Amino acid sequence: MIIDISNRKALVTGATSGIGFASAKGLLEAGADVYINGRNQDKLMVALKRLGITDLSKGILADVGTAEGCRTLIEKLPQVDILINNAGIFSPMPILEIDDDEWLKFININFMSGVRLTRHYIAQMQQTGWGRVIFVSSESAIQVPPEMVHYAVTKTAQLTLARGFAEAVKNSNVTVNSILPGPTMSEGVQKFVREMVPDQSVPLEEAGRIFIRNERSTSLLGRMASAEEVANLIVYLSSDRASATTGTAVRVDGGVLRGVI
Incomplete structure (x- = not known):
């Protein structure tokens, strides 16, 4: 199967490392015009260099875990065809030790970033008649890890959010999906x-x-799994090849989840 995403503009949040970086690389290799986002200027410049992107304007410094950061990103890049909501954090912590500030940090970065960015970009995707939105969730959304419940809560919320956005843009040639990576x-x-x-x-x-x-x-x-193995699914869902897949959560979890669907 040849995947060609030429003439499509893609934005990957949290793209300086891991699944985000691998996704940006995969989208580039498929022909997309890729913009990457990160919170650290030095890491952003290193990522651009590793990707072979010489146009430094395609690295957008913004903390998408804040409303201001999302506004900054949108102002610098008002239109995209493909949005990969990848920015996220995780850390092990017993649930009884998670205070309000920690809960809010996880919610803002892992969940509200996707709310704010998708709400903006999906409107203009509808106008142009084509678009792809992908939320990088986790198998933890289904099978809650006791060592980091706050992370799992945000990943479960992403599944509901993605489905809601997908239903809001039905019949539009805009698809919205989540992926469920396993340990990567x-x-x-x-x-x-x-x-x-x-x-x-x-x-x-x-x-x-x-x-x-x-x-x-x-x-x-x-x-x-490797980050590249997860990115392969993201690249596919970003393409015309996945035109009939929307409103769903697609697993790339190595079989961790025991459910058959």
């Missing part, structure tokens, strides 16, 4: 794995397998 060996997850498997003598890849065996034992893959 991104840069952030590497640190998380080291916290869960602290023995530094264990190679990272093996530590990932130990984490899967101990904490995600239902996995059929038996290992962590």
Whole structure:
């Protein structure tokens, strides 16, 4: 299958590393005109260089976890054809220790960023008659991890949000979907794995397998996915090839979720 996304403008939030970076790379390789977003100027410049993007205006510095940051991003890039709502944070913390500020931080970054950006971009997608919106959720939206319930809550909320936006733009050739990645060996997850498997003598890849065996034992893959494997699904859903897929959550979880649908 050849995926050609030429002549489409794409925005990936939280794109300086991990699934976001891999998605930006995959979209570029498929021909899209890609803009990336991040909160750190230095990391943003490094990501542009790694992607081979010489136009520095295609790296937009903005904290999409705030209303002001979303406004800044929209002002600099008022129209896109493809929106990848990838920006997000996670960290293990017992639920009884999560205070109000921590809850609000997770909600603002993981959930409200997608609300604000999608609300703007989807309106002009309707006007142009084509668009793709993808929320990078998680298998944690379905199978709540006891070590980070606040993260799971925001990921479950994304599924409802994506479905609501999809229904709002029916019959428009604009699709809205979520994806459900399982444990993925991104840069952030590497640190998380080291916290869960602290023995530094264990190679990272093996530590990932130990984490899967101990904490995600239902996995059929038996290992962590790569960011590129998850990005492959995002690129497909961003294309014309996925024109009949909308309003749904698509799994790329390595079989962690035991449900058949």
